[in-house]
Amino acid sequence: MKKDMTSGVVWKQILLFALPVMAANILQQLYITVDGIIVGKYIGEAALSSVGVSQPIAMFWLSVAMGISIGAGVVISQFFGAGRRNELPLAIDTALLLLGALGLICTGLAILTSGFFLRTVLGVPEHLLADALLYYRLFCCSLFFCFVYNAVSFALRGVGDSNSTMYFLLITTVMNIGLDLLFVAVFHWGIAGAAVATVIAQIICCVVSYIYLRRYFSPAEGRHFDPPLCRLMLKLGIPAAVQQCIVALGHIAMQRLVNGFGQTSIAAYTAGSRLDSFVFVPIFGFSTALSNFTGQNMGAGKLDRVKCGLVSTLIMALITAIIICVTLYMTAPGIVRLFSLEGESLKKGIEQIRFISTFFCIFAVYMTFSGVLQGSGDVTFQSAASFSVLFTRVFLGYLGVAIGILGYSAAWCTTPAGWALGSLMTVLRFFSGKWKTKAVTKKSDAVPSDECTALTDGDTR
Numbered sequence: 001m002k003k004d005m006t007s008g009v010v011w012k013q014i015l016l017f018a019l020p021v022m023a024a025n026i027l028q029q030l031y032i033t034v035d036g037i038i039v040g041k042y043i044g045e046a047a048l049s050s051v052g053v054s055q056p057i058a059m060f061w062l063s064v065a066m067g068i069s070i071g072a073g074v075v076i077s078q079f080f081g082a083g084r085r086n087e088l089p090l091a092i093d094t095a096l097l098l099l100g101a102l103g104l105i106c107t108g109l110a111i112l113t114s115g116f117f118l119r120t121v122l123g124v125p126e127h128l129l130a131d132a133l134l135y136y137r138l139f140c141c142s143l144f145f146c147f148v149y150n151a152v153s154f155a156l157r158g159v160g161d162s163n164s165t166m167y168f169l170l171i172t173t174v175m176n177i178g179l180d181l182l183f184v185a186v187f188h189w190g191i192a193g194a195a196v197a198t199v200i201a202q203i204i205c206c207v208v209s210y211i212y213l214r215r216y217f218s219p220a221e222g223r224h225f226d227p228p229l230c231r232l233m234l235k236l237g238i239p240a241a242v243q244q245c246i247v248a249l250g251h252i253a254m255q256r257l258v259n260g261f262g263q264t265s266i267a268a269y270t271a272g273s274r275l276d277s278f279v280f281v282p283i284f285g286f287s288t289a290l291s292n293f294t295g296q297n298m299g300a301g302k303l304d305r306v307k308c309g310l311v312s313t314l315i316m317a318l319i320t321a322i323i324i325c326v327t328l329y330m331t332a333p334g335i336v337r338l339f340s341l342e343g344e345s346l347k348k349g350i351e352q353i354r355f356i357s358t359f360f361c362i363f364a365v366y367m368t369f370s371g372v373l374q375g376s377g378d379v380t381f382q383s384a385a386s387f388s389v390l391f392t393r394v395f396l397g398y399l400g401v402a403i404g405i406l407g408y409s410a411a412w413c414t415t416p417a418g419w420a421l422g423s424l425m426t427v428l429r430f431f432s433g434k435w436k437t438k439a440v441t442k443k444s445d446a447v448p449s450d451e452c453t454a455l456t457d458g459d460t461r
Contacts, residue, residue, distance in 0.1 A: 006296050006299075023166045025284055033278065045345065058139050070241075090220040095154075118133055246386050271341055291372075294309065388422065394414075
């Protein structure tokens with residue numbers, strides 16, 4: 001269901017948009033985490049490590065899909081906010097064709113370069129390499145469907161529909177967990193079973209979401225691909241893709257660092273990273289909601305609502321972060337044990353989770369301001385901020401290991417420094433006001449500057 005966020009009570013609209021996004025992301029992280037729990041329980045620590053070492057490379061290719069989809073989503077949300085509804089079918093068709101073509105290309109590249117990435121780039125230990133390659137190559141078979149699903153998801157979010165993606169991922173999660181148990185626990189297919197379960201679930205999620213999209217947006221009449229729109233999506237999407245890939249490359253760099261400390265550290269890092277992903281979900285949800293809120297209101301020329309949205313989201317994000325920090329710190333031992341880790345692996349996993357939770361409020365600030373920049377179309381600066389965050393983390397991590405002051409903990413104890421730098425950069429960029437000039441389309445009749453105050457008081461004009 002399409003939702004116009006250019007009028008109404010600001011904080012309610014953002015919260016109501018964010019909650020389904022959070023639920024969808026929790027479901028996505030749930031099946032990834034349960035996948036690891038099942039692998040660790042029924043196959044063993046070595047298998048969990050094999051799955052873990054291939055994950056950063058898989059995320060690299062998904063980052064391309066995410067980034068280009070962000071560009072498409074910015075265009076669609078600003079068209080929607082500007083009232084250019086008759087152009088949406090063509091924009092959506094263009095996004096689907098663009099992401100589908102890129103999905104096919106990336107699938108081929110991912111499979112062809114699998115050996116190079118896992119052997120040379122990540123330096124995967126020899127005893128884990130065969131299983132890691134098998135899992136990764138099977139996973140790559142789902143990349144095309146992941147690209148198309150991202151196009152559908154960001155198109156729907158661009159028009160204010162965040163509920164649908166939650167339902168799609170609910171289907172995916174239930175199916176993936178069920179197939180995991182069937183293929184791994186019952187059929188004993190090992191690593192291959194876990195990968196095949198993921199591929200089947202992704203295909204079904206893509207098909208169902210595409211059918212749903214067509215209920216509301218029939219294919220454009222006459223032509224289905226618009227080169228100028230494609231170029232605009234790429235103009236916005238490539239910097240966002242670079243940003244997402246930088247994040248993925250940072251994870252690759254840190255995974256390689258962890259790989260040098262042996263299987264125990266790899267297993268602990270895999271468990272810790274998957275639990276960290278759960279922690280990030282609410283803040284990513286608020287950031288996504290604010291991004292779409294910003295896109296629609298930038299298109300409508302309502303900058304005061306964007307500022308009100310930032311303040312409201314920051315308050316909600318910080319309150320949520322504090323609750324998560326306290327809860328995770330207290331429950332870390334029990335959660336890490338779910339991965340069937342013992343001894344040193346368990347100890348390292350708990351240490352990682354508790355450390356990250358302590359500094360989580362900094363991440364909330366960084367992602368909130370990032371949401372405004374992304375939704376406004378200021379994606380080039382946002383990419384620069386992401387690069388700075390990851391460079392800081394990777395540089396300090398490798399430096400700490402090289403000079404002997406950090407060991408395995410280098411993979412995560414430098415993360416808050418990156419978040420702090422990202423927060424500083426995005427806050428300064430927001431207050432500079434340069435993001436206001438990045439809209440790709442807008443109404444000529446901008447609203448009076450006092451509208452936001454009235455709306456936050458309950459006026460729903």
